[in-house]
Amino acid sequence: MELSKILLQRRGADLDDNPYAVHQIQHSCRTISYKHAKEYLVQHQEWLKTSIFDSFEERITHASPDSTIVIAYLSNNSPDLFLSVISATSSCVRALPALINTRWTVAEVGQALQSTNSNDMTLLLYGPEFRETAEEASRIIAHFVVSLPIPSLVRLGPIIVPESDRRRSATTNDYDLNACILELSRLPLSHDDALIVFTSGTTSGPKGVRLSHRALVMQALAKLQPPCRYSSKTVMLATTVPFFHVGGLSSILAVWLAGGTLIFPGAPGMSSKFDPSRLLDSLSHALPSNTLVMVPAMIFAVQKEMQPGETFPYVDLILIGGQSASNTTIDFLTETYPNARVVQTYACTEAASSMTFFDVTAERSCLVQSLPLAGDCVGVTPRHVRISIFDATKQPSLEAVEESYTPGIIGTAGAHVMNGYWRRGGLNPVRRFEEWYLTNDLGFWDEENRLYFCGRANDVIRTGGETVLASEVERILAMHPSVVECAVFALPDERFGEAVCCALVCSGSCPCVSEVRKFCAKEGTLAGYKRPRRLFEVEELPRNSSGKILKFLLQERFKDAGRLRSKL
CATH class of the missing domain: 3.30.300.30 (ANL, C-terminal domain)
Structure with a gap:
């Protein structure tokens, strides 16, 4: 079963009227229900099929068997972007969606989409801020490219003024999440490529990663389980989690599967880039976010904008990715968001998002204060993820390290692992030893089987x-x-x-x-x-x-x- 079909079928009639997305406009807001979001998803799918046929009809007729069509997205977050991307994962569209980093230069966009096969085709869809970048990138790509704006198909509901009791607790479920998780995990989820997400390129250039429908669904489901516990009461700020990052994409999918709500500060068409002052304004709204997904650099930027003593008691969950947060950062979060669970994750693009979760608020006091090795606790795995520590000195053979506090290379195995790297003109093989994907990260276990992250093996x-x-x-x-x-x-x-x-x-x-x-x-x-x-x-x-x-x-x-x- 494909991702788009799962999302279309997932919401029941009892939750279809719940808000999927909310635009905060001054003291009021305008919403999109799940019922209407599903209708817009289908409309995006029909628009894509028509656009691809109109743009590439003659080339598709004469295309060679090894030619491919990619739908590349270059846009800041918006409901239309998410619905278009999900609709593009359907096999009926006959193309593979790729999420482009909006911070890339024109040359980097062109390099990511370039192909050695002159018969390949690209439909480059852009948000309003990126028209010039998309058109310039189209001119430097050697194969056939058509650039078009992402259609604005979403229509917002009427303006409403939320009551104060609309401030919801993300930890209170109004339907059986366990049944939801069990139902979805038993579906025959497709192992085929769903989309392409690019790595951040910390140590080398960004690499395209082919993620399956199954990997994306399973990793989103992990966020419905403890310690994150996304639910229909989750109200997540959408501007801190770019969709082109796998962590952002996974969180957005998790919100949909749980029946939660996405918050977009400002009217439609306004920039949805991260802005610390707009984040603080959003948290003071009559319908504030209760869930934040951030990297430590964002937390530091917000801290500089805050007034002394300012607190936000309605925030229930802060999910930290990208890198480990320092003790100073954790202390700031617990003071500023006194009722929030702070959860540290360990993730990589090749694993379709987070592989471990650590509830810092509940468990930090339980950690050994004087470790024999230096490392940051990143917690334990969800049920579908396997992690092992391998002796770095024994490669290319694999020898697992069983002893606590013994460092090695972190490897992972399971349905969440990527299908392989991607390059136009050919699919690159996955970097695996037997069934394991090796991350090139160093880590070790403690006595309670919690994983500690020690940094990159080459750092x-x-x-x-x-x-x-x-x-x-x-x-x-x-x-x-x-x-x-x-x-x-x-x-x-x-x-x-x-x-x-x-x-x-x-x-x-x-x-x-x-x-x-x-x-x-x-x-x-x-x-x-x-x-x-x-x-x-x-x-x-x-x-x-x-x-x-x-x-x-x-x-x-x-x-x-x-x-x-x-x-x-």
Whole structure:
């Protein structure tokens, strides 16, 4: 069974009148019910079939068997975008949807969609802000491309003024979610490619990932289970989770499967990009969001916009992705959102979203305070996900690490794993050893079978014959009260081969570099070879569209700073 059919059939008559999406307009709002959303989904499907036929009729007639049609989406979040993407996953459309990162340059868009097969075809659908980018990208792509605006088929309901009691608790279910999960997990879900999502390209260029209908549904269902517990009472802010990221797409699907509501601040047509001030305004609305999905960089941006002592008691759930949140960030969240469960995830695009969940609010006090290894607890897996730790020294063979606190490469297996990488002109094979997909992330188990994430396997510094985990040094430096965030990276060093270096974002006007240097020199803080030999204070850390820090840009920026070695 395909994704579009599941969403069309999922909602029952008892929930069809529930709001699927809400546009907050000043103190009022306009809604779209599930009943009407399903009708618009079908309309988008018919529009796509007609547009593809009109655009490519002659080429389809004379196309070679190996030619493909891709529907590429370049747009900020909107109800029409989501419904069009889901409608495109149907086999009756005869094309494969691909979600394009809106922060890419024209050249990056063209490179992602380029093909070695001149018979391939692309329908490039764009939102109102991206017409120029889409048209420029169309001109540099060698094969046949047609660019069109995403049709505005959604019609909003009348203006309503919500009552104060419309503020709903996301943890209260009004129908049996367990029955819903059981029903959907038993469906004959298709293993065929549903769509393409691109990786963030932290260590190399972005890669297209082929995700199946089954993978997307199973990972969305994981968010209906503890500790997230999406339900028909979930009201999720839609502007913090770009649909082109797998975490955003998975959360949007989970909201639909649970019968929840998406919130879009502002009138239709307004930009739906993340804006911290608009987020705060949205949380003060008569119908506020009770569920936030954010990366730590967003949390930091919101914190800078807030008034002292401001709190939001109606928020029930904060789901953190992208990277691990520091203890300082967690403390801020628990103070600002006093009734919220804070859930840390561990995810990757190749696994169709989150592989583990850790309820920080409930379980942080249960963790071992003095670990023999440095790592961030990311929790346990949902039932359909398998994870194992493999000895990195034994590759290419696989040997699982059974002992607690023994690091290795994180591998995962199950229906959630991608079908493979994608490239126009051919399908790339999945990066697997036997049935396992190896993430290139380092991790270990504790005694309670909770997973800890230690960073990327290639995010290590080899200095003077010793190996230093960048994440371990970052975790220690983040304990200093003046350090807002930091990034540890390597620079060439004539004496040690590589030198441990660190870029710091500091708060206040104190001499941060000198204070951190003294902090590192304290006995028992860091071993001598782990202490940063060069410290650089910066206003902000460079990040990609997922909020992940791009350390290669720091290395490029400070590559000529070799003579500025500290005395540590």
